[in-house]
Amino acid sequence: MVGLSAINPQFLYVCAGIFLFAIGLWGTWLHAHYVRKIISLNVMGAGVFLTLIAVAYRGEHLPPDPVPHALVLTGIVVAVSATALALVIIRRLEDATDE
Amino acid sequence: MNLLDGLWGVLDLLLVAVLLLLAMAAVLSSDRRRSMMLFIVFGLVLALVWARLHAPDIALAEAAIGAGLGGALLMATLRRDTHQQTDQFPQHPVVLWGVGVLVMVLGTAIAWGLFSVLPTVEQTWRKGAAVDAQLAFSGVSHPVTAVLLNFRAWDTLLELAVLLAAIFGIRALGYVRSAYVTEVAFSQLAVWLVPLLILMAGYVLWAGAHSPGGAFQAGALLAGAGILLRLAGYSHAGLPTTRWLVRLGLVAGTGVFLLVGLGLLGWGQGFLHYPIAYAKWWILLIEMLATVSIGMTLTLAFMGGIPQKEAA
Amino acid sequence: MILDALSVLLLLLGLFFFVSGLLGLWRFPDTFARLHALTKADNLGLGLVMTGLLFQVPDVLWAIKFILVWLLALVASAVNAHLIAVFLHRQQEGHDESA
């Protein structure tokens, strides 16, 4: 238990973020269906956000750096806007190929 | 003390394990619906991670958008009439593994690069923090507040502009057919939930007035109400049926924001440089309109565009 | 001190219900039985955890909000369970065989 306190949360979450980015990149690259590409792209984005927030984290007793937080907040909004547009385009594409 | 740190360490490990498992399953699963469900749970766990990393604003945004609205938008692409919902990878397994290795090598390279610059970055930040602390004590918090408000206004304005661009794209695709069957039992449930969602949106907006964030999260809640109305059989999801009103609603947020900014400019202030005394009220007003715009935009995104007039 | 003890007791009870919900999800043979076990278990679990936390909150405003979250969670989970049950029912009648 005490050995586990040696884990640096910043290191752990930065690594997790980069791993998410890598998985997302893989999926975006290889999936054939567009919806799956979008999901993977969002996982990739989450990886970037996690890396940024983990870098901003300064331990339990110090407040985190606010600038990456603002970046990520805006990033989430931009990501959801782009996702919404892409999903509507995909729906129309499927409708068009059905008929 | 050490025990507490140890517990945080275990929690971190568990959260990261759950997060990575979810992401891998969501990307790798061959079933599309399953992938979407996993992605929604991924959003939920991500919200927990934001909370744990002292990012309450981002946790709220993630809960509203990542786990909530984003999931609903994804689900809207599912159609029951297409039976083929498995997504097999067309590539040869060698390609799959090869790209996997490549991506992991890239990830390692990024990690290596990042960790080699991180110490210097941190040092700079430590200095920055020291300056912040001094400013706070020397009574010049006024310009800092002004800068912060200013910065935040720009942020919100540009977010709104991006969202407006997205809705222009969606509207450009024309009208949609209605895609949902009305269920009577469901409409009764919706009647219960819609006011709750709207009330909650109002609350989140009000709470956001004295801490960053608010409009987007509140807008997502409004859109949730719109989606429920749509599912309950209201073909316009509670949006006005007159077209110009819809258009007005969609641009209201960005429009009023710009007008206020330009007005302040003409009045001799900086662009979006609110007089400090009224800043809170200006922000509340603008964010209220922004919330309406965002809610309408996301509802329209869920429906896939403006609904066609239904043949009665 | 007594409040703390009460808190711990309620939290442990809540944990017990969460774990039993987990067991229900794992072992119960039929999906309707699982739905039943799960909804009961996780509602009670959340309720007990919240009640346990009520003794630890710093002021009344917190307590009010806690109770609000609880009430909303109850409403939401009732609606959720209903929706899932209807969905299940529809599937078993074969109206919607794609699921």
Added chain:
Amino acid sequence: MNTVLLAVVVVLALVLLISLLIMLSRTRLTDRLLAVQLLGTLGVAILLMLAVVMQQRAFLDTALVLVLLAVVVTAVFTHRQRGGKS
């Protein structure tokens, strides 16, 4: 007391992990839907615990939003759509 609360959070996170594993092992859609519900409730419980441990009232708002929008997501997911048999 904080140590005890955090220990409870850790157990809840463990339950979260196990229910995720159960969810991944299931093949039927409805079983997975149920697992998602359990995961959601666990998430809310963890968030509330963290709110007290970290003294952040904002997490309670997050929990509220999570609860309300989860219903919207379930509604979208379980709703019958045009097409199919009709």
